[in-house]
Amino acid sequence: MIGFVILAIIALGGGIGVIVARQPVHSALFLIMNILALAIFYILLSAEFLAAAQVIVYAGAIMVLFLFVVTLLTAGKDDREPKENLAGQRLTAGILAVLVGGGLAVVGVLYPSRAIGLGLPHNFGNLRGMGVTLWGPDFIYLAAVALMLLTAAVGVLVLNRPRRQVKPAPRLEERES
Amino acid sequence: MIPLNWIVGLGAALFAIGAVGVMVRKNPLIMFMAAEMMWNAAALVFVAYARSFHAMSGQVMAFIIIGTAAAEVGIGLAIIVSVYHHRHRLDIDEVSQLKG
């Protein structure tokens, strides 16, 4: 239970950090903290393959890609966000999120749920169990993920294909002046 | 042993934080990260229920979420970079008209 509380605090702190950090790099760091906390949750929930996949894919590839783009795009500038006029949206968003999230959380906590049972099936959540499930009854999902990744790879190649030299659109400041 | 409903509560809280992030930030990169957090919250709840019901299908769902996130981040970051090449600003309002 103490472990749960500590991990939950780390996960929630990371989550709040993502949305309040001024710099995108700090946001990315907070998100990595959140992801690693969830990976430890997965181990506690006896999903060891998913924990490894979470760290390798999420923390090791996706977030590195994020950091790559963040450092590439925000290099050498003071990347404060422009003054924005969405105060009303912020307030609404806050109230709505607290209502929905708080409501869901209260329902989730109070709802009389099954205790997490002991005595797991053989190979539950390990490499072999995951493989047997993915290549057996749930093969359709594996195929779907594979197809989706392939589509994404093609999509990225199409998006970034070398194109004819076009004149870059004038910057906003120049347009306004 | 961790009670299941506390994990579901944590998942709901993380999801709400992510939703707030998408709504209040204007930097597309941070909005994207907040969306990733919402995915992750859902995956956590899936894994918790998989543990509770002794069903591997829940873990398969979390596996799909990880795969989807990888595909989505690849595409999304490519779009952000190409928008940045045209506009030279990281502001989601730059693409409000959805034309090059």
Place this chain on the structure above:
Amino acid sequence: MIVLQVVLLIIKIVLLIAILMGGFAYTMLLERRLLGFFQLRLGPNRVGPGGLLQPVADGLKMVLKEDLMPAGADPFVYRLAPVIALFTALCVDAVIPFGAPIHVFGLTVNLDIANPSIGLLIAFAFSSLGVYGLVLGGWASQNKYSLLGGIRASAQIISYELAMGLSVMGVLMMTGTANLEGIVLYQKHHGWLFFPQIIAFIIYFITAVAETNRTPFDLPEAESELVAGYHTEYSGMRFASYYIAEYINMITVSGIAVTLFFGGWLGPWLPPIIWFFIKVAIFLFIFIWIRATLPRFRYDRLMNFGWKVLLPAALIYFLGTAAFVSGLI
């Protein structure tokens, strides 16, 4: 009994860190001496007999250096980055078995910190986190050379990690386990996996050189174009952390290669742990040899090589192994 286990674990962790730090110090000395011989000069031989105390002198120098931080740097990330690099480098070694289990005072002691059933995946998980040290260090320094080094490091490591992961999957399929001790025991009965998996091993070794940022893949710290790359602004112990992390990563990838392809601790006559260290030492020698021999890649060629040569080759060999294991051919 549980107290004994905990004490044993702490002893093992302290020993492992001591071994790795000693390994780092003497790999560095070995590298400097060997580079000297390769270039027909002597290398450092003044401190102690044959230069054996040179690492002590280097360490003292590093500790006494002033710790600098650039004015525009992001203080927290700047301090955090070298810690990440060193921490992840040390963590990977926790799952590598250094020798056969030994029996002392009626206890069976495994010569690794942990022996999880997904040991290989855990090793990959930690080593994939190591790149954060480089990227964050490059970003936090607020220096264009550091930043370029960090960006290069992230692109290079993401690209080569794919081929690396695919190259070891063949081993996983042949042994049917991701437990590193299980992989070694499989080779006890079936011979070294190097022979059936030779192309996978070559791909693994190339990507391992790239993952540790060694010549000819040391683009992130290319000294002729980027000053020193991601650690340009670092000094003193923070610089030393990066340096130690690089050498420990070298030892780690050598250890994983030995475990996966060369039978780990197995060998006749000598005690298992000695065999393990001999094999790792041969790998370290090859690393240094490559550094002394090959010039650096150009960046676009590096990317082309990774995506258009290594990845397809690893994929084809992976499919071939799958067909072989499942009995199709």
